[in-house]
Amino acid sequence: YRGLPRAVQRFEADHPAVEIILREMNTGEQVQAIQRQQIDLGCAYWGTFPAEVVSTPIFSEPFLVCLPAGHALARRKSLALDALAQAPFILFPRTVSPHYHDLIIALCVDAGFSPEIRHEARLWQTVVTMVGFGMGVALVPKTLQHAGDARVS
Numbered sequence: 001y002r003g004l005p006r007a008v009q010r011f012e013a014d015h016p017a018v019e020i021i022l023r024e025m026n027t028g029e030q031v032q033a034i035q036r037q038q039i040d041l042g043c044a045y046w047g048t049f050p051a052e053v054v055s056t057p058i059f060s061e062p063f064l065v066c067l068p069a070g071h072a073l074a075r076r077k078s079l080a081l082d083a084l085a086q087a088p089f090i091l092f093p094r095t096v097s098p099h100y101h102d103l104i105i106a107l108c109v110d111a112g113f114s115p116e117i118r119h120e121a122r123l124w125q126t127v128v129t130m131v132g133f134g135m136g137v138a139l140v141p142k143t144l145q146h147a148g149d150a151r152v153s
Contacts, residue, residue: 088118
């Protein structure tokens with residue numbers, strides 16, 4: 001959602017002898033694959049990596065509230081996080097993404113509540129899709145506002 005397809009196309013045009021194969025993996029899977037030399041490069045949202053994995057931040061972005069389009073709060077232009085205190089959340093399992101899991105829990109605790117985690121998903125797009133089906137609410141990176149799912153707001 002941040003221009004990866006365009007960047008891949010440009011790179012392939014500039015370096016026709018280099019083959020790029022995209023594989024969808026969560027951050028932990030990417031780190032393990034890099035350590036095992038199964039992949040050369042990863043694109044991840046989280047920023048804490050083992051010492052042997054070199055990382056370069058490309059951008060930083062805030063979280064946005066992701067709500068089903070028909071949710072009572074979806075029409076608001078801004079929303080305090082504590083408005084979701086009673087809502088069921090969709091979140092990564094801690095084993096898949098400890099950084100984001102802990103960060104989202106901490107944001108909720110700072111807002112004065114502990115979120116009820118109703119469902120867990122391994123990928124951001126799955127989280128957004130589950131929200132679109134009305135299965136709960138989520139905090140997602142701002143980039144995902146361009147995911148193109150009309151069922152979410």
